[in-house]
Amino acid sequence: MSKIKVAVSGANGKMGQEVLKMVINDPELELVAAIDLKMDAIDVGLVLGMDTVGINFENNIEQSLMRCHADVLIDFTNPQAVHHNIKTAIQYGVYPVVGTTGLQLEEIKEFDRLLKERELGGIFAPNFAIGAILMMRFAEQAAKYMPHVEIIELHHDQKIDAPSGTALKTAEMIKAQRKSIKQGLENEYEKIPGSRGGEYDGFRIHSVRLPGFVAHQEVIFGSQGQVLSIKHDSIHRESFMPGVNLAVKKVKDFVGAIYGLENLID
Incomplete structure (x- = not known):
């Protein structure tokens, strides 16, 4: 079974670093990009306090997604950046898993339309715990x-x-x-x-x-x-990681936007 290729935006934030650790430590996932506007050309492992992992931070999401052929983009950025990140992911055929808050229902409906046009799924969760x-x-x-x-x-x-x-x-x-x-x-x-x-x-x-x-x-x-x-x-922010992990592994099972992690659990 092939690994799910994961890119992370907002990768050097507090949530982003927890996401990086989760992806690196899951044998079913493969980290292919770590995107953060304030970081560039530094191995992710060095920032996380572990051995080098062979993936450097990048600060351009378009170039990163064009290069890495990710399956899923996990976004924990801010309300100002998230719209651009989601639309860029959809443009490159990447499934977004979004924990950034501040989105309105009208915006999620618009993302739902864009995702369906590309036959992609997306998960937007205010809380992953x-x-x-x-x-x-x-x-x-x-x-x-x-x-x-x-x-x-x-x-x-x-x-x-x-x-x-x-x-x-x-x-x-x-x-x-x-x-x-x-x-x-x-x-x-x-x-x-x-x-x-x-x-x-x-x-x-x-x-x-x-x-x-x-x-x-x-x-x-x-x-x-x-x-x-x-x-x-x-x-602790690690409390959110099982939910993020679940979303990454479920997001390719449907088309359109899912709002709330409760839609993925019994």
Whole structure:
């Protein structure tokens, strides 16, 4: 069985480095390109603290994909770069697996159209941690019976977007399971603007950004005489790698865009 050839964009970021280690250590995968705008001509292994692996960092995605004939591009960059990276991957017939957050549903629909035109599949996941996927699914189920809810998400202070993609995906899943409810008092007001968080379909989403966090989310449901709290914590970025690995190995099985890793698990 031939190996899946993998290119990684955003390869020298914190998530990117974890992805590189995962690909290098999986005998079913072959790293063929490590793309990062701030790196060039340095062996990946030297940056990761291991022996040389024979793959140097590159800073031009077009040249990299043209050269390496990758099957899959894993992208953990930023909202400014990801559109170009995905379209470039599709142009070269490469299946995108995207963990970069900040994409809107309308944009994913556009990528779905482009992927179908080329008969490619693509996976766009706000969160690749299996535990986080279960947290979202449990919240989706709870919303059928306890529609009053708020979401609190906590991330490191280098995260550029708020709320997180995971929080937005959770909110969308909750919305699909309950009637829209305007929560809180009619005459509620904020002494400090924004202190009640952002509003989505009548409920609130709160974002915390502090050093020390990785990725954390709590979904709190309130009902008469009871409170249900569903919480997930990623304490290290390696928690996302089993999900990324699963996506890489599944993405060629379908055509079009898949939004959310929960679509790949039972």
